[in-house]
Amino acid sequence: MSTSHQSVRRPELRADCAQCAGLCCVALALTASADFAIDKPAGEPCPNLKHDFRCGIHTRLRDAGFPGCTVYDCFGAGQKVTQLTFGGRDWRHASDSGAQMFEVFAVVRLLHELLWYLTEALELAPSLHGPLRRALDDTEQLTLGSPESLTALDVSAHRSRINDLLLQTSELVRAGVSSAPMNRRGADLIGAGLRGADLRGADLRSAYLIGADLRGADLTAADLIGADLRDTDLRGAHLARSIFLTQMQINAARGDVATTLPDRLIRPPHWS
Incomplete structure (x- = not known):
């Protein structure tokens, strides 16, 4: 590859x-939840939006109950x-x-x-x-x-x-990484225990990996387009050569200094 x-x-x-x-x-639109502290309909300005279009609580969004904005x-x-x-x-x-x-x-x-x-x-x-x-x-x-x-x-x-x-x-x-790559496209893997799993070349398109444990997993050449990585534990996971991974997915997950990322992505400041 x-x-x-x-x-x-x-x-x-x-x-x-x-x-x-x-x-x-x-x-x-915002819905009061773990991601947003308030309800706000589409088309209505967030009350934290200042006149100059800057966020009034940008430096403390997570502490103020708006982690979804950082994602x-x-x-x-x-x-x-x-x-x-x-x-x-x-x-x-x-x-x-x-x-x-x-x-x-x-x-x-x-x-x-x-x-x-x-x-x-x-x-x-x-x-x-x-x-x-x-x-x-x-x-x-x-x-x-x-x-x-x-x-x-x-x-x-x-x-x-x-x-x-x-x-x-x-x-x-x-195909260049595995002769028989795993196909878990759209799979329900919410909370799945996949610590250390060999997921090289896996098809994880649109898979639900919310809260899954992927610590130390090898996701080389794994297709992650559309995968839901909210609160996925990626500490120590190998993602440097994963494909179709976005900043938004990474922002929604949990990782640490041992998590490897493609250099087109930025390590989120809230990661440990």
């Missing part, structure tokens, strides 16, 4: 809150929608377009997530370079559309087409 994908970095796919009008703090990642969609799609306007000063801005944000966020996966896939599967390059360019072009074209986009259909290519990429990578 190629390891060059570990060097993939696209700054535009990382959130830059200083260039965003606090879109996630308004567009998204969320927009893949850079916030700054693109604010600065490019709407030309620097914000929902406070252009209230007539606020609802449209939030709708566009949801679409661009999904497209940017696909760009994240496609960028990695290009490094992972040279034999699929042509179709992957075209898919990435097409997706990038879609993100540059007008608010009207973005809200009219059938993003589910586009995502389905991209997913076919990502599946092909996954199969190529995983």
Whole structure:
């Protein structure tokens, strides 16, 4: 398996809150739970959002009962929608377009997530370079559309087409690691005891790994796209060569200094 994908970095796919009008703090609904201290409907500003679109409790979100905010990642969609799609306007000063801005944000966020996966896939599967390059360019072009074209986009259909290519990429990578990789796609592994497990080349797409014990597990070339890693114990786990892993998944899990990560991801500050 190629390891060059570990060097993939696209700054535009990382959130830059200083260039965003606090879109996630308004567009998204919050439900009082272990993740959020309050209920907040979609389209209503979070009470912690300041006039300059900064979070008033950013440095103490977890202590204040908002760990979910430290997990969320927009893949850079916030700054693109604010600065490019709407030309620097914000929902406070252009209230007539606020609802449209939030709708566009949801679409661009999904497209940017696909760009994240496609960028990695290009490094992972040279034999699929042509179709992957075209898919990435097409997706990038879609993100540059007008608010009207973005809200009219059938993003589910586009995502389905991209997913076919990502599946092909996954199969190529995983076959190079294990002749009979484990298939636990969509499996209910909530709370599963997988400490030290050999999960090399495993298909864990959309698997529910909430609260699972993966301490010391080897997830080399394991496909983790869409896997739910909330409160998953990744202490000492080998994730440096896992595929289709996102910052949001890592932020939701638990790890430590012994957990290895792809260098395109940032070790969460709340990890021990």
